[in-house]
Each structure stands twice: as structure tokens, then as C-alpha cells.
């Protein structure tokens with residue numbers, strides 16, 4: 033599409049050229065105020081004060097389930113689908129659902145990707161690498177089960193599964209049950225004459241699933257186990273491996289060390305060798321891109337691969353449409369086009385985006401419909417503030433919130449950009465550690481960063497829009513249907529490290545907001561996909577007609 037095709041009409045009532053701070057608090061939902069709601073417990077005067085603007089300038093929106101393109105309303109939101117919806121202004125069927133549909137219809141087994149890897153089945157091994165969980169954020173165990181069954185039915189004779197334990201999108205400790213289910217399935221395949229086994233494993237945050245080039249050692253640990261068959265821990269079975277490693281003090285599913293499964297002679301059962309097929313079965317991109325590069329790129333200097341086997345590799349989805357990575361994939365990703373970011377730069381809106389490493393791709397790549405780079409380099413600037421690496425974030429829960437706040441402040445005060453968009457990761461990243469005290473500290477830091485941004489907006493006569501991509505820090509405990517915390521036999525609560533199903537706040541304000549602007553009352557079901565049109569309006573433009581409707585109206589005062 034040429035630039036002309038992106039031209040938007042002027043908004044009949046709202047002015048152009050306002051400076052807008054667009055703040056996404058990662059993992060910041062709305063929940064009952066109790067001791068497990070870290071946002072409530074933390075001192076968050078800035079975010080608290082916004083509620084006084086309800087219902088005209090503060091409201092809640094949906095950030096989970098069908099509102100963000102997930103299969104059901106029991107699916108919690110996540111950063112990928114949340115930022116996709118925020119930036120694209122429309123609801124797309126997302127990876128989880130696309131894979132479900134392809135498996136249900138059997139189409140996955142007829143398409144190019146599967147036919148490509150199938151060529152290895154007759155004389156080589158099929159390896160499946162991915163997150164073993166039913167979290168539905170990066171992968172789902174039932175999809176792996178169907179893939180295993182389908183591959184065996186279509187001629188795979190030797191299958192090796194390389195598992196990554198979760199404990200982040202699901203309860204810590206649940207990996208044991210998932211491993212048992214998987215073992216059971218593999219045993220059934222063995223009964224049918226397929227040589228099927230788990231070959232290696234490790235905790236997702238310590239093995240393989242890094243993102244945005246934060247720490248390549250994580251990918252290397254996985255490579256050594258999965259490809260080379262080498263790891264510090266060796267076991268006869270995956271269940272034994274997980275149970276033993278979890279018994280170590282402070283061990284948890286997210287950070288289990290790498291292990292390999294060995295035979296009676298102590299030899300690894302499943303290194304990846306020339307001629308093998310490999311499928312990475314996560315549908316979500318961000319934490320598979322680094323491994324995909326290691327598996328696919330001939331030229332690669334991020335770590336010493338020692339061996340670079342000539343394999344047939346396919347991703348569950350294509351993880352990066354710009355890089356065409358990987359080149360083979362089982363299911364086509366959602367085609368998210370004409371995002372708000374692209375419209376805005378073609379309508380004179382200069383855009384700045386910033387976060388720290390762990391969420392940088394969220395506010396750029398996911399925001400822009402899974403697209404890397406600029407739409408127009410002369411109109412945009414994206415800045416990444418390096419995250420701490422090699423530590424869990426409860427150790428430094430303030431993360432880089434203040435640095436992000438300072439950067440946004442400086443850019444706002446420079447008046448060089450019309451939109452200054454940030455993601456403040458604290459509630460989410462520290463919430464995932466399950467450390468309640470640290471999460472409280474993290475929420476306070478996020479609130480302070482918001483304050484810095486508001487102060488700058490005040491000085492330049494701008495507008496702010498503050499929202500979140502999904503819940504996390506507002507609820508840190510597993511609850512029963514009545515909402516009461518679930519206690520174990522010893523009376524301890526079960527910590528919830530995952531996201532939630534909660535609604536998230538959105539607030540608008542600032543001296544530049546026209547007095548008659550208020551949230552409409554006729555969109556009670558509004559979700560994150562309604563935010564793009566809202567922001568486009570605040571930039572003084574009418575949103576494209578196929579976008580979900582704007583949350584605001586302008587009344588004459």
C-alpha cells in the first residue's frame with residue numbers, strides 16, 4: 033500500500049499535533065483489594081488518583097479470551113495478544129486458535145511444513161521442542177499430544193521430545209503432572225511400535241526460552257542438551273528428572289537446570305543429528321526466535337554450536353514474518369496488517385517507543401503486528417534500555433522503570449514526537465516470580481515512572497493514555513470459584529505466578545485533552561482492540577472504518 037492509502041480524515045472535533053504519552057503497564061489488572069493484590073498493597077498514588085476520573089476518564093476493558101483473539105474466555109491474556117490488539121485495533125484469531133483449527137481439521141498434516149519434515153520420518157528421528165504446559169500462552173500440551181499422534185500415524189518411527197518446564201503461565205510444580213501425561217502418551221506410542229521418548233529438558237527461564245537477545249547463554253544451555261545431548265544432569269526418565277531437580281532447595285519449574293535422558297549405558301537418547309526433523313511446537317514467537325536462529329542460520333555467532341546438524345526444521349508458526357524465520361512452519365501466523373502505528377506515521381504523527389529489553393519487542397514488534405523495524409525511519413524512533421540479565425527480577429524489582437520514565441520524560445519535553453509510547457514491565461516480570469514483597473516494590477516503581485511521564489505531559493500541555501496489556505500483579509494467589517485463596521494441607525497459599533483473567537484499566541487525561549472528551553457508555557464490553565481507534569482520535573484523526581470502535585466521544589460543554 034502506498035502512503036496515500038493510509039490517509040485518514042481529520043477528526044471533526046479533536047485537534048492534531050498534541051503530544052500523547054501512551055503508557056502500557058505490563059501485567060496490571062483490576063482486582064479486589066486484598067493482601068494478595070500487590071497493586072493495592074503497594075503505594076501507587078498516581079494510578080490510584082486516576083480512578084477518580086471514572087466513568088468519564090477511567091474505565092475497565094477486557095484483556096483476555098475472545099476479546100484478544102484467544103480460543104475461549106477462560107484463556108488469560110498475554111503480552112503478545114494484548115499488544116497485537118492494542119496496536120492493530122482489530123481482533124485477530126491468534127496462534128493458539130489457529131493451531132487448534134488446523135489440528136481439528138487435519139489441515140496441519142496436509143500443508144507444506146508438515147510434508148517437509150515428513151521426508152525425514154522414514155530413516156531419521158523427529159524431534160519436538162517446546163514448552164510443556166497447558167498455559168495456552170506459548171504452547172498447549174493437548175496440541176503437542178495431537179501432533180505426536182498425527183506424526184506417528186503418518187510414519188514417524190522415532191520421536192524425541194525436548195521439554196521445557198513452565199511454572200510461569202501455570203502453577204509451579206505442575207510440570208510433574210504434565211510430564212506424567214506426556215510419558216503416558218509416549219508409552220502408548222511405544223506400544224504401537226514407535227520408538228518415542230523424552231530426550232531432554234530444563235526450566236523455560238534458564239533453558240532455551242530467552243527473548244529479544246537478552247541472554248544467549250539460556251539458548252546455549254538448551255542447545256547443548258537438545259542437539260549435543262550434553263547436560264550436567266542425567267536421568268532415566270523425565271518424571272524422575274523433574275522430581276529430583278525440584279527437590280533441591282529453592283528449585284522451581286521456571287528455572288530447572290538442563291538435563292538429558294540417558295539409556296542403560298549412560299548415553300543420551302536423543303541428540304539431534306544430520307537428517308533429523310525438528311519442530312519447535314510453541315505457537316508464540318518471542319521466546320522461540322532465538323532458538324529458531326540457532327537451528328536455521330548457517331552463519332551464526334551467538335555461541336559456539338559445536339555441531340550444526342543438517343536438519344529439516346519447522347516452527348509451529350513462522351515466528352518472524354520480516355525475517356521469514358523459520359522458513360518452514362506448520363501453521364500460518366495471523367496476518368496483522370494496517371496497524372495503527374503504520375497509519376499514524378503516514379498521517380504526520382511522529383512516534384517514539386521505548387521499553388527495557390525484556391519488553392522492548394512488545395511495544396514495537398507485537399505492537400506493529402509482529403513486524404520488526406520502522407514503518408518510516410524518518411518519522412519514528414525506538415529505544416531499548418538494556419535489562420538486567422542473568423538474575424530473576426525479584427532481586428531487582430524496580431527493574432528499569434525509572435530509566436524508562438526518564439527517557440519518556442526527556443523525549444516528551446523535547447517536543448520532537450507526537451506519540452511517546454512505553455511499556456513499563458514491572459508488574460508482570462516481577463509478578464511472574466511469585467515473590468509478593470518484590471512485586472509490591474515493583475508496582476510502586478511502575479507508579480513512580482508513570483508520575484514522571486505525567487509531569488512531563490503537564491509541562492507540554494499534552495495528553496496521556498494509560499492502560500495495561502493483561503493482569504498479573506493484582507492477584508498473586510490461586511483462588512477457588514468463590515474467589516477465596518486455596519490453601520494446601522499445611523495451610524499455605526498457592527502462589528499464582530501467571531497472568532490473570534482480570535479486566536485492565538484505561539485512563540485518559542492531561543491538560544491537552546479537550547474538555548468534552550469522555551468514555552462512551554455504550555461500549556461496556558470494550559477491550560484492548562478498542563484502544564487503537566481511541567488513540568488515533570486523540571491524535572486528531574478518524575480511525576479506519578474496519579477498526580473496533582473508539583472508546584471516546586466528544587460532547588459539547
Ligand SMILES: O=C(O)[C@H](O)COP(=O)(O)O
Nearest residue numbers: 110111112169200201460
Ligand atoms: O513469556 C512470558 O514471560 C510469559 O509466558 C508470558 O508473559 P508475557 O505475555 O507478559 O510476556
Ligand SMILES: [Mn+2]
Nearest residue numbers: 058059111501
Ligand atoms: Mn505482558
Ligand SMILES: [Mn+2]
Nearest residue numbers: 059460461464
Ligand atoms: Mn507476563
